[in-house]
Amino acid sequence: MTVRMPPPLPAAFFCRPTAEVARDLLGTDLWRRLPDGALLSGRIVETEAYFGPDDEASHAFRRTPRSEVMYGPGGRAYVYFTYGMHFCLNVVCGRQGKPGAVLLRALEPRVDLERMAALRGPAARDGRGGVDSRKLCSGPARLAQALAVDRTLNGADLRGEILRLTRGTSPLPDPAVVVTPRIGIRRATERYARYVVADSPFLSRPLPRH
DNA sequence: GTGACGATAATCT
């Protein structure tokens, strides 16, 4: 049977404060249509909010050509290149002129894991050559690679045919969500702006035991 | 299981 893309999230979903969008993106489904027609999808289990000029860890701390998309209207993709080899995918939120974006840090892969593994390369396979589903999309650069997201998708509509966000099981109830400090950054590390699905085995880093 | 390290280039100062 053929998998079809459900209708996109409403435009109003994205035109809200960044922290709210980051939290409510948990449980939604990200869809990607490849140029050859293949359809890939995964459920969002980890996000991080990046704010505006008051957030020194955010690319929008300064308004530059790279961060310009973050100043535009919500509902578009912000894709940047870093460490000389990785792409990361963000969801722009807020209104025109109010910068903010949510970094997608991990997905639970759900549609066409074989194709994702082919895009990821040998690092996503186990010792016997099988797909290791936890190595496909558990990290911002990993999920971008698994969905073939690169700079050409910067500014793309997240309610379109190439990239789309759909409702999935969102919004998740409060007990299912945990908020932690952001990771992988050196500035503003005290800010609690990382949102994770507490019991997901697909996080980029497991939650500390308590 | 954990931690150190190098890869590699766009972006900004």
Add this chain to the structure above:
DNA sequence: GATTATCGTCACA
């Protein structure tokens, strides 16, 4: 010229 919203590999336990 310095920095980087990362990952895979390797050593070691």
